[in-house]
Structure formats: structure tokens, C-alpha cells
Amino acid sequence: MKRILFAILMILATFSLCFAQSEEVEALLNKQIKVTYNGEYQEFQNVSGTRVYPLSYEGTTYLPIRSISSLFKSKIKWDGASNSVYIGDGELDTTSSKKVVNPSQGTNENIKVLLNKDIKIYYNNQVQTFADANGKVVYPLSYNGSTYLPVRAVSNLFNLKIDWDGPNNTVKISKDEQAQIENKIAVVYFSVTGNTKTVAEYIKEELGADIFEIIPKQEYVDADLQYNDRSTRATKEQDDKNARPEIKNDIDISKYNTILLGYPIWWGDCPRIIQTFIETGKLNGKTVIPFCTSGSSGISGSESTLKSYKDVNWISGKRLTTSKNEVTNWVKGLNLSISNEAKENNNLSVNTIKIEVNNKELLVELENNEATKELVQKLSTGNVVVNAKEYGGFEKVGPLGFSLTSDDKNISTKAGDIVLYQGNQISLFYNSNSWSYTKLGKVTNMSSEELKNTLGSSDVTLTLKK
Numbered sequence: 001m002k003r004i005l006f007a008i009l010m011i012l013a014t015f016s017l018c019f020a021q022s023e024e025v026e027a028l029l030n031k032q033i034k035v036t037y038n039g040e041y042q043e044f045q046n047v048s049g050t051r052v053y054p055l056s057y058e059g060t061t062y063l064p065i066r067s068i069s070s071l072f073k074s075k076i077k078w079d080g081a082s083n084s085v086y087i088g089d090g091e092l093d094t095t096s097s098k099k100v101v102n103p104s105q106g107t108n109e110n111i112k113v114l115l116n117k118d119i120k121i122y123y124n125n126q127v128q129t130f131a132d133a134n135g136k137v138v139y140p141l142s143y144n145g146s147t148y149l150p151v152r153a154v155s156n157l158f159n160l161k162i163d164w165d166g167p168n169n170t171v172k173i174s175k176d177e178q179a180q181i182e183n184k185i186a187v188v189y190f191s192v193t194g195n196t197k198t199v200a201e202y203i204k205e206e207l208g209a210d211i212f213e214i215i216p217k218q219e220y221v222d223a224d225l226q227y228n229d230r231s232t233r234a235t236k237e238q239d240d241k242n243a244r245p246e247i248k249n250d251i252d253i254s255k256y257n258t259i260l261l262g263y264p265i266w267w268g269d270c271p272r273i274i275q276t277f278i279e280t281g282k283l284n285g286k287t288v289i290p291f292c293t294s295g296s297s298g299i300s301g302s303e304s305t306l307k308s309y310k311d312v313n314w315i316s317g318k319r320l321t322t323s324k325n326e327v328t329n330w331v332k333g334l335n336l337s338i339s340n341e342a343k344e345n346n347n348l349s350v351n352t353i354k355i356e357v358n359n360k361e362l363l364v365e366l367e368n369n370e371a372t373k374e375l376v377q378k379l380s381t382g383n384v385v386v387n388a389k390e391y392g393g394f395e396k397v398g399p400l401g402f403s404l405t406s407d408d409k410n411i412s413t414k415a416g417d418i419v420l421y422q423g424n425q426i427s428l429f430y431n432s433n434s435w436s437y438t439k440l441g442k443v444t445n446m447s448s449e450e451l452k453n454t455l456g457s458s459d460v461t462l463t464l465k466k
């Protein structure tokens with residue numbers, strides 16, 4: 001009996017070994033199929049810049065992993081020693097996919113590919129197995145030195161919607177807006193002497209979240225903060241339950257549903273400007289997690305004030321010090337489910353940059369488009385200096401020294417708007433003009449009058465920084 005059992009086990013073991021082995025199979029190099037991402041046709045290329053096409057095998061469409069990562073803006077790393085591909089780790093490839101107006105097509109070819117059962121694909125540090133639309137396990141394919149993954153399974157992995165448009169022979173991938181909003185997190189903070197700002201930056205870094213600063217219309221200077229003297233501004237405001245200091249900038253958090261709200265403790269409470277912010281209604285319906293810094297007081301006094309605003313879903317917060325370890329441990333413990341894709345997007349869409357001009361610093365809130373993502377990436381390698389000419393009594397315009405992806409539309413600019421002009425010039429407006437531009441962002445920390453005065457009537461040097 002034992003011998004029979006052993007024999008059965010051996011047969012099973014041999015069978016499973018055979019099963020796990022890679023094999024050469026015939027597939028179709030599909031030059032007829034088209035792929036759209038968010039409604040735009042895409043073409044793909046390999047690392048040496050040669051055009052590559054989707055593969056079709058047993059009713060499943062495959063794309064090279066490099067193109068997928070480039071398309072979905074996710075990092076990628078190949079580890080030859082362990083025959084593993086890591087998605088979401090390593091380098092960001094921006095070149096292996098590009099949007100086109102008319103994808104060029106060719107004649108399909110029957111080719112031999114390797115059905116690669118040995119390679120491991122990691123996403124979020126977990127090995128992935130893939131299934132087709134009917135739930136059958138499918139394996140990566142290897143062809144011409146590239147690894148191809150089933151596009152439906154990978155799109156699901158990235159929380160994307162995928163549709164097959166048979167009549168037009170097109171695979172349509174798109175963002176499921178609801179899924180995207182569910183993962184959107186922002187950090188909003190107020191800080192005068194920089195402690196809360198430091199903490200907010202650590203949280204942003206840990207979560208890959210977007211970050212917004214509440215800037216008071218009337219800046220707090222040292223004399224306002226002398227809490228030993230009850231007649232100084234901050235203390236007077238805290239003593240007056242109805243004080244609502246005005247906010248200078250317009251913070252748009254409509255697309256986020258979880259907010260981490262940071263502030264210093266002033267007299268055991270949150271600064272009144274936090275109430276000004278809450279009373280704009282921008283937090284209503286959102287989940288908000290407060291955090292604070294202080295000399296020693298805890299957060300509970302301020303939480304009583306916050307919780308009196310019933311339209312906000314408050315989660316218990318914490319007083320934090322500026323220890324990075326403490327902050328990241330706290331954030332990890334919150335278990336906020338931010339998807340890797342959202343994290344990548346958030347990381348790329350750093351939503352503010354600064355422009356230094358005539359010894360003043362302009363805070364610029366960026367649009368979310370290809371041009372701003374490329375600009376942010378460029379600025380991560382160093383500042384960009386633009387010699388901008390006075391033009392027309394409404395703008396300062398000058399060459400960036402490089403091109404950005406333009407998506408020009410006819411727009412009427414307002415004072416403070418920043419646009420891309422002809423793909424390689426930047427224009428900063430202090431008055432209105434109507435023309436075809438790609439909007440890059442707007443100045444948020446100056447009124448149009450202040451901006452006009454800062455820019456003056458001559459040519460200026462604009463220093464763009466992260």
C-alpha cells in the first residue's frame with residue numbers, strides 16, 4: 001500500500017514539475033489591435049526605442065511589462081538572479097508608451113513565444129498570479145527579450161476599468177473614477193514656526209499624499225506669538241471664540257476623501273484659523289484625522305472643538321513631535337488604504353511648485369496634466385531659470401529651455417495664471433489674454449495687485465523650484 005502511495009506521489013510530483021515548466025507556444029504578434037488609455041490611443045516601444053505590438057494568445061491580449069509600467073506610471077525593476085519583475089519598485093519608465101492620434105498598424109504575424117511559467121511578477125511585494133476573463137490562470141509570455149503580461153489582469157491590479165471594443169478591435173483601459181477617489185488622501189496643515197510643517201511633510205512622504213498649506217491672509221510675526229503677553233494677536237484670537245482669521249489661499253480638496261489636518265496647539269486648542277478652514281465646508285462629508293504639535297499639551301482639547309463640527313467624519317488624532325520615526329509609525333498604524341497606483345500618481349502630481357521673482361516667492365498650485373508632471377520631474381533635478389520678457393501689458397514670457405507635452409486649448413487667462421506657450425515657453429500673467437495655451441497652474445499666495453507690483457513693468461528672471 002505504502003509503495004502504491006509513494007508511486008502516486010511521484011507521478012503527481014513529476015506531473016506538477018512538468019506543469020510548472022515553460023514551453024514554446026505559437027502566438028499572434030497583433031499589429032491590428034489598438035489600445036486606448038483614458039480615451040487616447042497608445043503606441044508602445046521597447047527599451048531601445050523600437051515599436052512593439054500587443055500579443056494575442058488563447059484569446060488573451062498581452063502587453064510588454066515595460067509599456068504597462070510606463071502607461072500606468074508605475075515603477076519597475078527586473079531582478080535577473082531571481083527571475084523576478086517588481087512592479088511599483090525601481091525606476092520609473094516614461095518612454096515605453098506614448099499617446100498618439102492615429103496608431104499606425106501593420107500585418108499580423110504568427111510567432112513563437114515562451115509561455116513563461118518560471119518568472120515571478122511582484123506587485124506591492126506580493127507574487128501575482130493572473131487570470132483571464134473566465135478565471136483561467138494565464139502566464140507571462142517572453143518574446144524578443146521582453147516579458148508580456150495579460151492586459152486585463154494587470155489593469156484589474158491597478159484598479160482600472162477594461163473594455164473590449166470588438167467592432168473597432170480596441171482594448172480600452174480607463175480610470176475608474178470612483179475607485180480613484182476612494183484612495184485619495186491629502187495633508188492640510190497650518191504652521192507658523194515650522195514644527196507642524198515638518199510633521200506634515202513626513203506624513204506626505206510616507207503616504208505619497210498631496211499636501212496643502214493654510215496660509216493666513218495676515219502673516220503671524222514673532223510679536224503676534226508672545227503668549228506671555230495676553231494682548232498679543234494669537235492669544236487674543238484664542239481668547240475670542242468667534243475670531244476667524246482669514247485665509248489667503250484657495251485650497252481645493254474636492255477630489256480627496258481622507259484628509260490629515262495638522263496645526264499647532266495654541267492655549268490648549270486648535271488655532272482659530274483652523275475653524276475658519278472647517279467653516280468653509282470643504283471638509284464636510286470627508287474623513288479627517290487631526291494631528292498637532294505643541295510644547296507639551298495633548299490633542300484632546302482641540303479635538304473637542306473639532307468634533308463640534310458634525311458634518312465632518314472625525315477620526316481620533318495624535319500630538320506628534322518632529323521625530324520622523326514617531327510620525328511614520330503613527331501613519332503606518334492608521335492603515336490608510338492608499339493604492340500603489342494612487343501613491344504613484346500622488347508622487348508624480350506634486351501639486352505645488354515655487355517661482356522666485358524679484359526676491360519674492362510665488363506659490364504655484366499646479367494643474368494635473370502631462371506637462372506639469374514632466375515639469376515637476378525636471379525640477380527634481382534642479383531649478384529652472386527663465387529669462388522672461390515683458391509682453392503686451394499682461395504677461396512675462398520666456399523660454400524654458402526644453403519642451404513639455406502640450407494640450408493647447410483656447411483660454412482666457414486671469415492674473416496669476418501660468419501657462420505653457422508653444423510647448424516650450426512659460427507665461428506668467430498679471431492681466432488677461434485669450435490665446436491657445438496649456439494651463440500649468442496658478443499663483444495662490446498673492447492678489448492680482450500684489451503680483452502686478454512684484455512683477456513690475458520690465459523683463460524679469462523667473463526661478464522655478466520644487
Ligand SMILES: Cc1cc2nc3c(=O)[nH]c(=O)nc-3n(C[C@H](O)[C@H](O)[C@H](O)COP(=O)(O)O)c2cc1C
Pocket residue numbers: 190191192193194195196197225226227234235263264265266267268269293294295296297298
Ligand atoms: C500663542 C501660542 C500658544 C501656545 N499654547 C500652547 C499650549 O497651550 N500648550 C503647548 O503645549 N504648547 C503651546 N504653544 C506651543 C506650540 O504649540 C508649539 O510651539 C508648536 O509646535 C508650534 O507649531 P508650529 O511650529 O507648526 O507653528 C503655544 C504657542 C503659541 C504661539
